[in-house]
Amino acid sequence: MTRPLRYSQPRRNGVVGHNAALQQADVIRSKGLLVTSPAFTWTDLASVLSLDDLVIAGDSLLRRQDAPQRGGCFPMPDPLCQLSEVREMVARRTGIRGRSAAVAALDLLRAGVDSAPESRLRLLIHHAGLPGPEINQWITGSDGRAISCPDLQYRRLRIALEYEGEHHLLDPAQWHRDIERDERLRQLGWVVLRFTKQHLRPENRAGTAEKVRFALSARGWQPGWPA
Template identity: 85%
Template structure:
């Protein structure tokens, strides 16, 4: 006689209620293969747990608790500062419900409208735009701009990361404006308003955003973002991170992967050589150029190139 198989587990992290609904007996939940993860929660020992795994038991699609703030930003793959990767879980409920209260969780209430919450991959998550406005109370204006740029990436951008399989762009500029104008009473709204005016579509990475902002803070003209350059025969030559097209100045941010991948490094060199053959100046930058102590020299590097090409302060490019 065949022995009936044990019911499958809900996941690496699950609630006792989920387990009972699947038919797991209380005796099994007391085994050493599980450990308590707070009131009414269990984790499977030895199994890797993603952020989404942790949240499915706390913010399931069927409930009223929503992953929000930094937690939602990580799920969406937004470009957060690195120190926020280990932030506690943030959960939000509509105003008519009590705040989530659980060890390791920061609870919130918010006036959530239908479009402010997304159901995806078994989770309830605040929308990309609502999440962005929530972050205005914990991020500097420059960091908030970088996060906002990550919402407006082009369709063919490199993989964004995160746990939610939504295509780029995650929203449109008009959607951001609508939520900023609606959420008048939130903490950090002045930061959100200032950052909104500095967002640009088509940026590939946070360092590119910070390089553009460094140029902005130095009162230099704003470069174009990720626009194609073609040769005299119409062939596509390059799409620099930033550029001054009329002055033929291209600015490229070189992430560490460019230096560690020999094939990528070779392509970068060939690309820049083709631009130089067309009369372009190519300026290259790394994360060291973006450090606060190096920002003045970085801005001067751009200023020198502009002046060498005939630009004068106050002139458009």
């Protein structure tokens, strides 16, 4: 629980109390409760999360407006805030614990991500020293018709990366749409790489990175080159 500096520190059983230099914009109302804003809360998390988890939490604030509905009951529409708001908050909160982690995470945040697994896949690619892909950008045909919006892509090299959540396999209609989507891309000369949660497990990460590296190299990319 957090209170402004002018108040005493909260003291309740089961509650960790904090005081912070809160401005009016740092407090919002959600379902009748006063809570700190998304950007303020994210900077608080910098002292307790790993770098990757902090980036994933930050990406979650910046999801695209038409992202799939969040799980559970969450009343605020996407995006929860803008990247500029997060940057301004980090610049303002100079004395907080974990600020160096927040500064490091800022450069890895990306707007428009749909889900945590997509962020984990992108970070896996980053840690492997591979070039960063574009996120959720539409691919169009020669007639301007929208073909597909891959989770991640290397547009110049025509490589699309799709993370397949379990609902893709459990929903026959969704599975059919995925197959048709990938076939349309392949007809345009794209390579489509598909990933599941198994690819993100620690013991499989090296193989997953190599899968992406091989596809890049097969399309003419060389280490040190942008994609």
